[in-house]
Amino acid sequence: xxxxxxxxxxxxxxxxxxxxxxxxxxxxxxxxxxxxxxxxxxxxxxxxxxxxxxxxxxxxxxxxxxxxxxxxxxxxxxxxxxxxxxxxxxxxxxxxxxxxxxxxxxxxxxxxxxxxxxxxxxxxxxxxxxxxxxxxxxxxxxxxxxxxxxxxxxxxxxxxxxxxxxxxxxxxxxxxxxxxxxxxxxxxxxxxxxxxxxxxxxx
Amino acid sequence: xxxxxxxxxxxxxxxxxxxxxxxxxxxxxxxxxxxxxxxxxxxxxxxxxxxxxxxxxxxxxxxxxxxxxxxxxxxxxxxxxxxxxxxxxxxxxxxxxxxxxxxxxxxxxxxxxxxxxxxxxxxxxxxxxxxxxxxxxxxxxxxxxxxxxxxxxxxxxxxxxxxxxxxxxxxxxxxxxxxxxxxxxxxxxxxxxxxxxxxxxxxxxxxxxxxxxxxxxxxxxxxxxxxxxxxxxxxxxxxxxxxxxxxxxxxxxxxxxxxxxxxxxxxxxxxxxxxxxxxxxxxxxxxxxxxxxxxxxxxxxxxxxxxxxxxxxxxxxxxxxxxxxxxxxxxxxxxxxxxxxxxxxxxxxxxxxxxxxxxxxxxxxxxxxxxxxxxxxxxxxxxxxxxxxxxxxxxxxxxxxxxxxxxxxxxxxxxxxxxxxxxxxxxxxxxxxxxxxxxxxxxxxxxxxxxxxxxxxxxx
Numbered sequence: 001x002x003x004x005x006x007x008x009x010x011x012x013x014x015x016x017x018x019x020x021x022x023x024x025x026x027x028x029x030x031x032x033x034x035x036x037x038x039x040x041x042x043x044x045x046x047x048x049x050x051x052x053x054x055x056x057x058x059x060x061x062x063x064x065x066x067x068x069x070x071x072x073x074x075x076x077x078x079x080x081x082x083x084x085x086x087x088x089x090x091x092x093x094x095x096x097x098x099x100x101x102x103x104x105x106x107x108x109x110x111x112x113x114x115x116x117x118x119x120x121x122x123x124x125x126x127x128x129x130x131x132x133x134x135x136x137x138x139x140x141x142x143x144x145x146x147x148x149x150x151x152x153x154x155x156x157x158x159x160x161x162x163x164x165x166x167x168x169x170x171x172x173x174x175x176x177x178x179x180x181x182x183x184x185x186x187x188x189x190x191x192x193x194x195x196x197x198x199x200x201x202x203x
Numbered sequence: 204x205x206x207x208x209x210x211x212x213x214x215x216x217x218x219x220x221x222x223x224x225x226x227x228x229x230x231x232x233x234x235x236x237x238x239x240x241x242x243x244x245x246x247x248x249x250x251x252x253x254x255x256x257x258x259x260x261x262x263x264x265x266x267x268x269x270x271x272x273x274x275x276x277x278x279x280x281x282x283x284x285x286x287x288x289x290x291x292x293x294x295x296x297x298x299x300x301x302x303x304x305x306x307x308x309x310x311x312x313x314x315x316x317x318x319x320x321x322x323x324x325x326x327x328x329x330x331x332x333x334x335x336x337x338x339x340x341x342x343x344x345x346x347x348x349x350x351x352x353x354x355x356x357x358x359x360x361x362x363x364x365x366x367x368x369x370x371x372x373x374x375x376x377x378x379x380x381x382x383x384x385x386x387x388x389x390x391x392x393x394x395x396x397x398x399x400x401x402x403x404x405x406x407x408x409x410x411x412x413x414x415x416x417x418x419x420x421x422x423x424x425x426x427x428x429x430x431x432x433x434x435x436x437x438x439x440x441x442x443x444x445x446x447x448x449x450x451x452x453x454x455x456x457x458x459x460x461x462x463x464x465x466x467x468x469x470x471x472x473x474x475x476x477x478x479x480x481x482x483x484x485x486x487x488x489x490x491x492x493x494x495x496x497x498x499x500x501x502x503x504x505x506x507x508x509x510x511x512x513x514x515x516x517x518x519x520x521x522x523x524x525x526x527x528x529x530x531x532x533x534x535x536x537x538x539x540x541x542x543x544x545x546x547x548x549x550x551x552x553x554x555x556x557x558x559x560x561x562x563x564x565x566x567x568x569x570x571x572x573x574x575x576x577x578x579x580x581x582x583x584x585x586x587x588x589x590x591x592x593x594x595x596x597x598x599x600x601x602x603x604x605x606x607x608x609x610x611x612x613x614x615x616x617x618x619x620x621x622x623x624x625x626x627x628x629x630x631x632x633x634x635x636x637x638x639x640x641x642x643x644x645x646x647x648x649x650x651x652x653x654x655x656x657x658x659x660x661x662x663x
Contacts, residue, residue: 163350174351181364184426188371191419192404195378198412199405 043069043130047122047137049106056106056141058087060096060122064130068100072127076104079119085110087120112142215658218650225487225645229637230387232482237634241481245630248623255620258613259334267337269613275598276591276608281335283583284618287466288328288625289362289438290459290579294467295321295369296431300424309495311643312487316474318373319638320467323628325366325434327621332362334617354440365427365434372423374402375416379652380637382406395635408656435459442586448525449518449590458510465503465550466579469572472496474629476569478638487639490564497563500572504554511546529593538589541581549578 043064050057058076062069073093077084087104088094094102102122112118118141123134157167210218237245262269272279298317302310333339349356385399385406406412439459442450452458472493479488518526519534533542553571556562562571588608592598598606610618632638642652 159352161352163348163352166351170351174357178360178364181368181426181430184422185364185367185371188375188419188423191415192375195406195412195415196404198409198415199407 041129043072043124043127043133045074045122045124045133045135047120047135049120049137049139049141056108057103058106058120058122058139059101059103060094060135062096062100062102062124062130068096068098069130070096070098070100072096072100072102072124072130074102075123075125077121077123078110079121084121106139106141110142111145112140114144114146116140116142116144118142210654210658215655218645218655221648221650222641222645222652222655225641226383226387228484228486229639229641230383233384233388233634233637234390241634245627248627248630251623252620252627255617255623258616258620262334262613262617263339269611271604271609271611271614273605273608274601275594275605276588278335278587278591279608280584280588280610280614280618281331283580283587284621285328285331285335286438286459286583286586287580288324288331288621289435290324290463290466290583291470291576292321292324292328292365292369292467293431293435293460293463294471295372296427297464297467298471299372300427300431303424304428308647309491311647312484312639313471313475313492313496314376314643315373315638315640316478317467317471318369319629319632320470320474320625321369322366322373323625323632324467325362325369326628327625329362329366330624331618331621332358334621354437354444357437358441361430361434361437365430368423368427368430372420372427375420375423376640376643377636378404378406378412378416379408379642380640382408383641384636398635407660408653409660410653410657413653413656432460435463442590446595447590448523448529448593448595449586452514454510454513458514461503461507461510462579462582465500465507466576468496468500468503469575469579472500472572473569473576476565478633479565482633482638484639487644493565493568494560494563497557497568497571500568500575501554501557504550504557504575507550508554511550525593525595529589532589532593533585538585542585545578545582545585548574549582550575 041064043062046061046063048059048061050059060074060076062072062074073095075091075093076087078087079085086092087107094104096102110118117138119136119138121134121136123132124130125132154161155165157165159167159170270279295318298310299314303314333342336342345356345359351357381399381403385396385403388399389396391399436456436459439455443452443455475488475492475496478484515530515533519530522530532538553575556571557568562568592606592608645652
């Protein structure tokens with residue numbers, strides 16, 4: 001009787017394992033499939049620069065599997081000292097056309113480095129199909145700011161400059177006020193000496 | 204001597220008697236030995252000052268970590284106190300210069316009280332700003348590497364200049380008084396007699412001495428008005444040139460100046476009442492003076508209310524992002540109690556109460572002036588601290604102690620010591636020198652001391 005009960009329990013366990021194993025394997029495979037499906041497709045972005053009739057155009061071309069990708073939003077930035085400067089007002093995005101191209105007119109007068117080089121970055125952010133990716137390239141379209149120019153700029157007198165480069169108007173105004181007020185005070189202090197002398201003469 | 208006046212021997216005798224009578228009244232507190240209460244008062248102030256010195260020693264030893272100041276609230280009650288002292292120091296210019304140059308005469312017996320409050324206030328304003336520095340030795344850098352574009356340098360220049368001008372404006376009209384002390388208080392200790400002799404500058408009341416003194420006083424009165432306005436305007440610019448919600452205001456200069464005149468006038472009223480009672484000067488600090496000061500307080504409350512409306516109502520109308528958070532905290536948040544008390548008890552209610560004549564009697568007007576002074580200090584706290592804990596960029600991921608400012612015992616001890624220091628300067632001054640200008644008060648009664656001195660010198 002006891003042995004019969006043992007076998008019954010073992011039989012039930014065996015049936016459970018037999019049924020649960022394929023189910024768990026199937027579920028695992030499905031999950032792996034879902035995970036595989038969630039991975040974004042790979043897209044490649046390339047930046048090109050062209051100039052026609054004095055108009056400078058910066059273009060981003062997106063391809064996936066060597067086919068152009070339409071309808072992807074691209075944002076263009078220029079690298080600055082501390083952050084990225086959006087090349088379109090308010091950081092708006094440009095959508096790629098049927099050729100997979102998104103382009104902007106490059107702004108005039110943007111300062112570059114000592115050679116006029118500007119590093120342009122095109123960014124795709126959180127695209128449903130392709131996720132986030134970016135591409136960088138440099139172009140010599142910037143205004144050349146030489147070290148000497150920068151030094152000259154920094155050596156200019158201004159309110160934000162160092163103490164020895166204070167604006168002349170501030171120095172002269174402060175100087176005149178201080179001289180007038182302290183001149184009066186020194187005159188009054190000198191008057192104390194005169195008061196003392198005036199008392200002595202009387203004596 | 205004025206040409207249109209004929210000084211007959213009878214008039215001269217009458218005026219001389221009056222002068223002697225006034226001298227006796229005003230010098231009586233200096234001749235008498237200080238009572239036990241007076242000595243206890245000085246001992247109390249000295250004890251508070253000593254505790255403050257010990258607290259400052261701890262601050263120097265361990266750094267500003269012993270205070271409640273942290274990365275956000277970098278200015279606490281030290282700077283509130285600095286602004287308060289600068290504010291009360293403006294009253295010297297108001298009473299001594301504005302009223303003098305506008306030909307008012309009633310104010311004359313109270314000039315010295317106003318001037319000593321101004322000097323004591325500005326001395327401690329200068330000291331408290333150094334105390335606020337974690338490394339006071341670095342103050343030298345301000346002079347070694349000056350940057351004229353910085354409001355901090357403007358403030359140092361203007362505080363130093365105002366202190367010098369205030370001391371001169373206190374000292375010059377005091378010369379005849381010091382000479383009286385030199386000639387009368389001959390029973391005083393040697394050091395005191397030497398001090399009177401040294402400070403009197405050989406004053407004998409010659410025509411030349413009177414002429415030079417009066418001319419110098421007029422020059423100082425002209426200089427001190429723009430200087431007084433500058434000192435508090437520059438103090439306000441320390442805040443207004445900093446990009447913070449609540450400080451980013453073009454109204455700050457006049458707002459500070461108006462508040463300063465109000466606080467200073469209230470201080471003078473309290474000073475007048477105490478000296479009147481303690482030194483029995485009822486004959487000189489009359490009910491008329493209290494009534495006039497009460498009226499002046501009403502006028503200043505109205506001016507200050509006007510600037511307050513500009514300062515708070517316009518941002519409230521717009522309720523722009525970070526300013527909205529600050530104003531909400533001030534109007535109905537954790538600072539609401541202090542804010543509304545300062546506005547109502549420190550400005551609105553005094554103005555209404557002082558419209559009634561019985562309220563302008565010495566005791567009521569003094570009782571009304573006390574909350575004006577107390578809440579003037581609170582107002583400076585509200586100008587400094589809540590704004591620092593409401594920066595434009597939201598505060599994130601910082602310790603709790605950085606978000607809320609509460610002064611440590613070290614700060615409270617040092618600030619109390621500075622207040623005691625101001626009172627100690629005023630007390631010691633009033634024990635050594637006449638607290639009422641005798642010659643100015645006599646001029647108010649139509650007696651020219653200059654003429655009497657001239658006759659006396661001619662006789663000699």
